[in-house]
Amino acid sequence: SYELTQLPSVSVSPGQTARITCSGDVLGENYADWYQQKPGQAPELVIYEDSERYPGIPERFSGSTSGNTTTLTISRVLTEDEADYYCLSGDEDNTVFGGGTKLTVL
Amino acid sequence: QITLKESGPTLVKPTQTLTLTCTFSGFSLSTSGVGVGWIRQPPGKALEWLALIYWDDDKRYSPSLKSRLTITKDTSKNQVVLTMTNMDPVDTATYYCAHRRRDWGYFDYWGQGTLVTVSS
Numbered sequence: 001s002y003e004l005t006q007l008p009s010v011s012v013s014p015g016q017t018a019r020i021t022c023s024g025d026v027l028g029e030n031y032a033d034w035y036q037q038k039p040g041q042a043p044e045l046v047i048y049e050d051s052e053r054y055p056g057i058p059e060r061f062s063g064s065t066s067g068n069t070t071t072l073t074i075s076r077v078l079t080e081d082e083a084d085y086y087c088l089s090g091d092e093d094n095t096v097f098g099g100g101t102k103l104t105v106l
Numbered sequence: 107q108i109t110l111k112e113s114g115p116t117l118v119k120p121t122q123t124l125t126l127t128c129t130f131s132g133f134s135l136s137t138s139g140v141g142v143g144w145i146r147q148p149p150g151k152a153l154e155w156l157a158l159i160y161w162d163d164d165k166r167y168s169p170s171l172k173s174r175l176t177i178t179k180d181t182s183k184n185q186v187v188l189t190m191t192n193m194d195p196v197d198t199a200t201y202y203c204a205h206r207r208r209d210w211g212y213f214d215y216w217g218q219g220t221l222v223t224v225s226s
Contacts, residue, residue, distance in 0.1 A: 001169050033212040035153075042202055042216040043145075043153065054214070086153050088212070092166045097145075097153040 002026040002090050004098035011104040018074040022087030022098045025068055032070040032089045034063060036081075037100075043086060047072060079105045108132035110142075110203050110217035117223050118193050124222060128186040128203030132215075135161050135181045141206045142186040143213060144177065146199040154199075159186055160208055193224045 004024040012018045022032060031050050035043035045054045047063035050070060060075045070089070074081055082105040087098040114126035126144070133140055141160040147153050157177040158166040167175050176189045186203060200221045204213035 031211060035213075037153075042219050043213075044216070045212055045214050048210070048212040048214075088153075088155075090155075092158065092208075094169060095143075095155040095158070095166075097155060100152045 002094050002096040004087055004089060004096055006085075006087060006098040006101045008099070009102045009104065011106055012077050013106050014077055014079055016077055018077050018081070018103055020072040020074075020085050020101045020103065021069055022071075022089075023069045024089065024096075024098075026089045026094075026096065027065060027068045027070050030089045030091060032063070032065060032087050034070075034072045035086045035088065037084045037086065038082075046085075074103070077103075077105055081105060108205055108215040110205060110215060112201055112203050112217045112220040114201075114220055114222065116221060117225065119226050120194055120224060122193050124188075124190045124193050124197070126188045126190075126201055126203075126220065126222070128188070128217060130184050130186070130203075130205070130217075133205060135159075135179050135184070135186070137161055139207045139209055141208055142179070143204050143206050144186075144188045145202045145204060145213070146197075147202070147219075148196070148199040151199075156190075156201075157188060158206065195224045198222065198224045 034047040037043040050065040110130040143158040144156040200219040205215040
């Protein structure tokens with residue numbers, strides 16, 4: 001089955017740029033999505049099809065994919081961006097989430 | 107406005123079968139391309155995709171859990187039901203249902219989730 005690998009944590013200061021990566025062979029053949037999850041809440045779609053921003057998501061959020069790695073970039077990070085971020089990819093028979101990255105805004 | 111809400115038992119005993127219902131509004135599972143999926147999240151851990159069902163009754167399951175899962179739909183009631191057999195304490199998790207379109211491939215609307223604890 002597919003696997004997606006994410007670093008457990010990323011820390012940035014407010015105003016800086018955060019880059020959260022997700023790696024896996026499945027990314028070479030399938031789009032990736034990114035979800036933001038704040039404590040006690042359901043995940044919310046942030047980026048779909050590698051780089052498309054979901055309606056209502058600030059332009060500070062962007063996505064890109066190169067080879068087997070997809071990256072969520074958050075520019076000018078705000079304290080409200082502190083959350084867990086999960087990548088998702090795969091086909092309909094094997095949809096897989098990454099292990100999640102906790103973004104801490106110091 | 108699309109909404110989804112999960113319902114079911116909060117506590118099940120080991121070896122029992124879990125039945126969860128996703129009741130939704132704002133879309134129909136009789137519309138071409140529409141689907142509903144189930145995803146779970148153990149406390150403090152990552153999300154895990156479980157199953158998908160589409161408007162045409164096409165069903166997909168996580169390979170690792172396929173033998174234990176059944177997903178069905180009741181279009182007239184706007185509901186999707188997930189059953190998971192032989193529950194174990196490691197199945198303790200928040201279970202989410204979410205809207206998905208086949209041609210889009212992503213989960214764009216999620217329910218609030220329901221916590222299921224497996225304990226004797």
